[in-house]
Amino acid sequence: MKTTEILIAGFGGQGILFSGKFLAYKGLLEGIQVSWLPSYGPEMRGGTANCNVILSDTPVGSPIITAPGVLIAMNGPSLQKYVDAVVPGGQIYVDSSLIDAKVSRDDVEVFYIPATQIAKEQGLSTLANMIIVGHLLENHPELSFEGTAEVVEKLVPPKKAALKDLNMKALELGKNYNK
Amino acid sequence: MADRILMKGNEAIAEAAIRAGCRHYFGYPITPQTEIAAYMAKKMPKIGGVFLQAESEVASINMVYGAAAAGVRVMTSSSSPGVSLKAEGLSYIAGSDVPALVVNVQRGGPGLGGIQPSQSDYFQATKGGGHGDYRMIVLAPASVQEMASLTMKGFDLADKYLITSMILADGTIGQMMEPITFEDSEPTVYEKPWALTGTECKRPHNVVNSLYLKPEELEKKNFDRYEKYRVIEENEPMWEEYMMEDADLCVVAFGIASRVAKNAVAEARKQGIKVGLIRPITLWPFPTKALRAAADKVKGFISVELSMGQMIEDVRLATESKKPVSLCNRAGGMIPTPDEVLAAIVKAEKGEF
Numbered sequence: 271m272k273t274t275e276i277l278i279a280g281f282g283g284q285g286i287l288f289s290g291k292f293l294a295y296k297g298l299l300e301g302i303q304v305s306w307l308p309s310y311g312p313e314m315r316g317g318t319a320n321c322n323v324i325l326s327d328t329p330v331g332s333p334i335i336t337a338p339g340v341l342i343a344m345n346g347p348s349l350q351k352y353v354d355a356v357v358p359g360g361q362i363y364v365d366s367s368l369i370d371a372k373v374s375r376d377d378v379e380v381f382y383i384p385a386t387q388i389a390k391e392q393g394l395s396t397l398a399n400m401i402i403v404g405h406l407l408e409n410h411p412e413l414s415f416e417g418t419a420e421v422v423e424k425l426v427p428p429k430k431a432a433l434k435d436l437n438m439k440a441l442e443l444g445k446n447y448n449k
Numbered sequence: 450m451a452d453r454i455l456m457k458g459n460e461a462i463a464e465a466a467i468r469a470g471c472r473h474y475f476g477y478p479i480t481p482q483t484e485i486a487a488y489m490a491k492k493m494p495k496i497g498g499v500f501l502q503a504e505s506e507v508a509s510i511n512m513v514y515g516a517a518a519a520g521v522r523v524m525t526s527s528s529s530p531g532v533s534l535k536a537e538g539l540s541y542i543a544g545s546d547v548p549a550l551v552v553n554v555q556r557g558g559p560g561l562g563g564i565q566p567s568q569s570d571y572f573q574a575t576k577g578g579g580h581g582d583y584r585m586i587v588l589a590p591a592s593v594q595e596m597a598s599l600t601m602k603g604f605d606l607a608d609k610y611l612i613t614s615m616i617l618a619d620g621t622i623g624q625m626m627e628p629i630t631f632e633d634s635e636p637t638v639y640e641k642p643w644a645l646t647g648t649e650c651k652r653p654h655n656v657v658n659s660l661y662l663k664p665e666e667l668e669k670k671n672f673d674r675y676e677k678y679r680v681i682e683e684n685e686p687m688w689e690e691y692m693m694e695d696a697d698l699c700v701v702a703f704g705i706a707s708r709v710a711k712n713a714v715a716e717a718r719k720q721g722i723k724v725g726l727i728r729p730i731t732l733w734p735f736p737t738k739a740l741r742a743a744a745d746k747v748k749g750f751i752s753v754e755l756s757m758g759q760m761i762e763d764v765r766l767a768t769e770s771k772k773p774v775s776l777c778n779r780a781g782g783m784i785p786t787p788d789e790v791l792a793a794i795v796k797a798e799k800g801e802f
Binding site: 291294295298303304305306307308310311330331332333334336 | 453454455480481564565620621624625626627628705708709711712715784786787788
């Protein structure tokens with residue numbers, strides 16, 4: 271049995287829910303079980319937002335993640351709030367252009383990616399989230415990078431077709447980061 | 450096999466209602482169920498249906514009453530404070546014996562409360578809410594797939610028994626997305642000779658009413674209605690049993706609490722504790738027989754709820770308090786963790802309830 275519990279957290283407006291949706295759809299296309307649970311409080315209007323995504327080859331029990339195997343932290347408060355909840359042996363992805371702090375735990379794998387900086391330089395200002403997701407996919411062979419175009423196709427509405435290429439570019443940048 | 454699609458629980462309710470032949474939706478927005486109204490607003494005009502945002506919850510439930518009297522499949526949806534506002538209409542609908550579907554995606558209370566998930570409207574849904582002797586069939590989905598299937602089932606039961614079916618969900622199941630499949634099927638059509646469809650001067654008038662000034666008549670109405678409720682209690686309880694075969698402890702939980710409880714039961718099993726789960730799917734009629742049977746073989750029950758302990762009373766009633774029942778709960782929008790439920794199981798295993 272393989273279950274991956276991913277907690278994505280940051281500011282409202284950073285595409286936290288969208289990147290979660292992307293991972294959930296990726297799982298759907300892989301034919302595995304998925305659940306996606308957003309925070310839906312007032313924080314959606316500008317405070318902190320978070321999103322629980324569970325990918326599993328068996329039916330998902332509770333959709334609420336208390337001990338994530340993977341944490342994506344898109345701002346300082348989120349990293350601070352959830353860093354200790356990550357399971358030993360888990361992974362933490364840090365947007366290091368927005369977070370100066372380093373993770374002091376040595377029982378987790380940490381990836382520092384200056385995603386917001388890269389996004390800005392590449393003209394992908396709102397897609398730092400997808401750069402990190404691209405890197406995550408590269409680290410998770412069970413999800414694989416293959417088929418991402420299909421997911422982007424599904425998620426980006428036809429009216430915003432231009433965003434498809436930009437999302438793909440962000441995912442590719444993340445995939446190749448640090449290579 | 451139909452395609453798996455990802456959908457929010459709230460959207461699944463709306464899509465399922467449309468597939469069940471519902472073409473009349475009356476509502477008023479409130480978090481965390483607004484996606485139902487949004488979905489209906491988008492879809493209904495395209496399929497010749499009615500989406501109407503009323504001026505209030507009171508107005509919308511009375512529109513439901515009117516449409517139900519006219520014999521069409523009709524629904525409304527709201528969240529806890531909004532359902533309180535609908536209580537008067539729910540009682541009138543019950544007193545008139547017309548079918549309707551009402552959705553409550555619960556949030557923390559009482560009062561305006563909060564907007565995070567809760568199960569604290571259990572009493573309101575299963576014991577009344579409005580005035581008078583009446584019942585509603587109360588269905589408690591625990592997944593997005595069930596949000597859809599129980600909505601369809603709810604319409605059928607409402608038409609079959611001329612009663613209100615309530616979907617009692619919570620903010621988590623409403624907001625979460627999971628894969629779901631819709632099988633192609635035609636909705637069952639029920640004859641409604643009592644409906645107000647216009648006589649065309651060819652038949653006597655139908656009357657839909659809840660006013661009976663002669664007490665003898667009103668008493669008979671109540672007795673007849675309770676005979677109908679007895680049949681429902683006999684035929685319609687639904688529940689799921691998980692690892693109950695050899696269990697000597699039984700967790701009882703519905704909706705989102707049952708998902709958390711399932712994780713805890715699986716973990717307890719790893720520790721060698723023989724615990725199982727009974728998940729009521731209908732909260733009224735309550736799965737009394739299943740609980741009573743369990744009471745003969747387990748040493749106690751643990752009721753896991755997102756409330757101060759409401760279903761626990763029905764667990765005690767169903768089991769005639771033959772075995773102790775403990776409560777593992779959070780309230781106000783908080784959800785117990787699997788570890789908290791596990792701790793309650795471990796305690797019960799030691800005989801502490």
